[in-house]
Amino acid sequence: MYRKNDYELLYLICEDNETAQYSLIEKYNLLVWKSVNNVYNGYVPQGIERDDLYQEGSIALFGAFNSFDVDRCVPFFAFAKLCIERSMIGYMRKFSTLSSKQFYNSLSLDAFISDDVNLYFSDVLADNQEVSILTKYDEQVGHLYLYSPIITDFEKNVLILQIAGFSYSESANHLKCSVKKIDNTIQKIKRILN
Structure with a gap:
């Protein structure tokens, strides 16, 4: 040196x-x-x-x-x-x-949909669906977090599953509750968001 x-x-x-x-x-x-x-x-x-x-x-x-x-x-x-x-x-x-x-805000197919829901994005997509659905999903979930202070975690999880395309019965199975509770929660969220 x-x-x-x-x-x-x-x-x-x-x-x-x-x-x-x-x-x-x-x-x-x-x-x-x-x-x-x-x-x-x-x-x-x-x-x-x-x-x-x-x-x-x-x-x-x-x-x-x-x-x-x-x-x-x-x-x-x-x-x-x-x-x-x-x-x-x-x-x-x-x-x-x-x-x-x-690039940095893109979603990984191996990522969980939510911290509370034990599902991957790849589980949500059917074989014939486009990956662009994930972009729409991400935008909708982003809007969801604007309403975070006025909806509960359970309501948030139900809405995430609905945005992802799950039926009421599939959502009920994942969240371990009745189909009626899912339906009531969706109706409540609609009233809140409107």
């Missing part, structure tokens, strides 16, 4: 010296983590972890090695910090777009 200043190390990096590159990476590792914490403490889109930001910051640091211009009279520390933080912010912007939101 070299004990040289940043500019000497950058010169050696331009000459393909891996030891100099390793030294500068070690020196600026703390800056990358500090930038991760600064950026991560603000708004971070769903699906982004600290390690993702660290990796993006490390890649930006490598880029800063190659694109730094000594003639601009800017300290390398300031330039590297700017590159790292801009890269992390760009990475977060990329993941806050609609397409990535759809």
Whole structure:
């Protein structure tokens, strides 16, 4: 490991010296983590972890090695910090777009329908049904949680099973109650939601 200043190390990096590159990476590792914490403490889109930001910051640091211009009279520390933080912010912007939101909000067929109901999404779908039904289901369940304060957990479970396409008798079997109770619950929910 070299004990040289940043500019000497950058010169050696331009000459393909891996030891100099390793030294500068070690020196600026703390800056990358500090930038991760600064950026991560603000708004971070769903699906982004600290390690993702660290990796993006490390890649930006490598880029800063190659694109730094000594003639601009800017300290390398300031330039590297700017590159790292801009890269992390760009990475977060990329993941806050609609397409990535759809990716991270997609439903797994191996996921439970609800925490209270022991059914998988794949159990709900018949062989001839489209997977797009799950998207509609997810939207309807999302609306359901707007009404969470005014309906009970049992009513929520009944409604989830109905949205999933279960008959009254199938819902009664899963929730271990009578068909009449399912019917009464559905009627009560209709009155509440209207």
